[in-house]
Amino acid sequence: xxxxxxxxxxxxxxxxxxxxxxxxxxxxxxxxxxxxxxxxxxxxxxxxxxxxxxxxxxxxxxxxxxxxxxxxxxxxxxxxxxxxxxxxxxxxxxxxxxxxxxxxxxxxxxxxxxxxxxxxxxxxxxxxxxxxxxxxxxxxxxxxxxxxxxxxxxxxxxxxxxxxxxxxxxxxxxxxxxxxxxxxxxxxxxxxxxxxxxxxxxxxxxxxxxxxxxxxxxxxxxxxxxxxxxxxxxxxxxxxxxxxxxxxxxxxxxxxxxxxxxxxxxxxxxxxxxxxxxxxxxxxxxxxxxxxxxxx
Ligand code: CAA
Ligand code: NAD
Numbered sequence: 001x002x003x004x005x006x007x008x009x010x011x012x013x014x015x016x017x018x019x020x021x022x023x024x025x026x027x028x029x030x031x032x033x034x035x036x037x038x039x040x041x042x043x044x045x046x047x048x049x050x051x052x053x054x055x056x057x058x059x060x061x062x063x064x065x066x067x068x069x070x071x072x073x074x075x076x077x078x079x080x081x082x083x084x085x086x087x088x089x090x091x092x093x094x095x096x097x098x099x100x101x102x103x104x105x106x107x108x109x110x111x112x113x114x115x116x117x118x119x120x121x122x123x124x125x126x127x128x129x130x131x132x133x134x135x136x137x138x139x140x141x142x143x144x145x146x147x148x149x150x151x152x153x154x155x156x157x158x159x160x161x162x163x164x165x166x167x168x169x170x171x172x173x174x175x176x177x178x179x180x181x182x183x184x185x186x187x188x189x190x191x192x193x194x195x196x197x198x199x200x201x202x203x204x205x206x207x208x209x210x211x212x213x214x215x216x217x218x219x220x221x222x223x224x225x226x227x228x229x230x231x232x233x234x235x236x237x238x239x240x241x242x243x244x245x246x247x248x249x250x251x252x253x254x255x256x257x258x259x260x261x262x263x264x265x266x267x268x269x270x271x272x273x274x275x276x277x278x279x280x281x282x283x284x285x286x287x288x289x290x291x292x293x294x295x296x
Pocket of ligand 2: 010011012013014015016033034035039089090092093094097101119120121142143144235236237240
């Protein structure tokens with residue numbers, strides 16, 4: 001199988017912008033696609049911000065920043081993705097939306113193009129089965145924040161070919177990340193363990209074990225986690241986490257994957273976390289403080 005030289009990233013939100021940045025920084029031509037101009041511009045601005053920080057820290061030069069940005073092509077159309085060797089989907093965690101996208105791409109992209117999903121909780125099989133290229137379909141599950149987190153889970157289904165798996169592993173190494181191979185089950189390795197932990201923290205809070213701040217401090221200082229579970233949930237996005245729990249609960253039918261009622265209410269009320277400025281914490285001041293919504 002030919003080497004991956006041109007990468008498509010669909011969705012330039014929290015994850016897609018990071019994936020596009022690491023791809024372009026590794027020297028690969030990278031096409032990013034969004035649904036509207038404002039979101040597309042915001043995604044590219046976020047890539048520029050991260051590169052700018054690297055220039056300030058003297059990790060890269062201004063020329064390298066410009067060359068990296070020069071490798072990013074931003075588009076609202078699907079057609080430019082058809083020239084890519086690998087297309088990574090990073091849109092909303094919704095099977096219908098993902099299948100609609102992959103269905104359209106399947107008709108456009110040449111045979112050689114590998115499809116990958118960055119899904120957190122859907123199985124790769126349920127997307128691959130809706131295309132004519134199940135053998136050229138993998139999961140590439142990145143972690144947030146993508147520029148910092150070294151891991152990528154490479155997910156193989158029963159239909160993924162050896163060549164596709166090999167090409168995906170090589171791509172992950174080429175962008176400076178560490179791949180681990182996972183079988184195709186909901187949540188793969190990391191989220192299967194991490195999601196119930198975050199949900200348990202919410203249930204512990206609901207049952208009065210301690211305050212939001214104390215549970216976060218407990219896990220940070222007691223276990224050395226970089227963020228407590230509520231800070232992490234706000235960081236992942238409470239909307240995304242809520243969708244993940246619905247999918248994982250539906251798959252496994254185990255109470256530990258069920259969304260706690262607090263998470264559901266936060267999702268419904270728009271307390272989607274750091275990206276919107278409010279979640280378990282309110283981020284509008286100098287320091288985050290616990291949201292009134294959670295306390296009431
Ligand atoms: N983009 C790019 N770089 C970022 C960044 C971002 N969004 N956020 C932080 N950084 C960089 C900073 O620039 C800094 O770089 P240098 O060390 O080179 O100066 C470095 O990361 C450390 O940042 P800070 O000093 O500001 O803050 P920190 O030490 O608290 O680290 C963190 C920030 C790396 C995010 C750390 O808090 C952390 O590791 N948190 C846990 C993250 C985690 O668990 N992610 C997985 C989420 S689950 C998931 O992704 C899967 C899923 O499907 C839901
Ligand atoms: P996000 O809401 O920040 O970004 C999703 C983006 O996709 C939005 O900007 C949206 O406009 C865009 N989009 C939706 N449909 C589109 C389409 N058809 N074409 C192009 N763009 C489209 O979400 P996110 O947190 O970046 O999550 C994206 C995916 O990555 C989800 O599947 C999520 O489960 C997964 N993921 C998230 C995290 C995390 O920590 N947030 C970590 C790993 C994986």
